[in-house]
Amino acid sequence: MNSYILITCGGIIQGMGMALFLFPNKIPSGGAGGLAVLLNFWFNIPLSFALWLVNFSMLVVAIHWLGNASAIGTMYGITVTSISIHFFDYYIYIPPSIIWVDLVIGSAILGLGVGILLRQNVSNGGMGVLALIIAQLKDIPPGKPLLLINGSIFVLTASIIAWEIIFLAIISQWLSTRIVDLVYKVKITKEVTPVMAWRKK
Template sequence: MWKFWRKNGLVIAGATIQGFGMGVFLFPHAIPSGGAGGMSVLLNYWFHVPIGFALWLVNFSMLLLAMKYLGNRSTLWTMLSITVTSLSIFAFQQTIHVPARNVWIDLAIGSIFLGTGVGILLREGVSNGGVGVIALIIANSRNILPGKPLFLINGCIFILTASVIKWEIIIQALLSQWISTIIVDLICKINFYQSYTLGWRKK
């Protein structure tokens, strides 16, 4: 029971920290926080799918992968992380207003919070939603840290999105992913083998 509540608290904390970085620092500058956002923009651009529904569709598809490869329990934890992240983004955007902004300072701060939240989630064997599921599957199968596959997958999506929409977003998006990836791996290196070799197995 203690392990359940401990993991529950860490998942909620990780998702809230992630939502704080996204909602307060990254989204006000339209900086994509990950591959799911880029895929949603492309679906909206190509097929005129409402971006909110497109984001849900991408996350739902990733959850199906999580259920198949990571097990039902991992999928439920991922659903919790996605829900808490979405609610925290909305809450923080409604309650916190930064009067003077600098895009590069906000990018750095937001990416640090994003990486911290994602790192906590992945360290618990829980995806942060979107393409984080794919990164977790790759890391699980190869017994490696998830930061690098997460960066490579998101980078490819950002390049595709920038080539279709506008090239200006790619520098900020990739820089944000690079910073957050460093933080993810720093968080995940803590008790790496104990956390990952047992936590990722199908339940």
């Protein structure tokens, strides 16, 4: 139960960073986000559904490599993220801001959400599945493979829509993956309550 509470929090936080700060500036949040932006650009599919569609297609990979439990958690997490994107996009309004401010804030929030998900052995969906598999096989934090995989998709997205996107997207990924690794590696220790020992007089 505690794991699904954390997955819910991670999905909501991730969706917030995307919907309020990155997507309004056409900045892909990652490989899946880049493909979602392309689907929206080509077919005018809502970003929330396009992101869910791309993430859903990676479930077969998640089931094969990460197991049923992780795949179910991943599906739940990306569904929460997509619903959050829809909610924040339609019901929360943030006045236009400087794009670099949105970039930094959105990337930090995105990295926090993704990091929380990965700590539960749940992918944030899309290319995060591949990054988590590589991280487990190589016993490394997932931030670096996530950056490399997403970077190649950014080149494709930028070549189709606008080359300026690639610079913003790579900076966003660099910032967010640093946060991912920090959250992923942080040690959480349970506080031990001292027990009073009573002596018989």
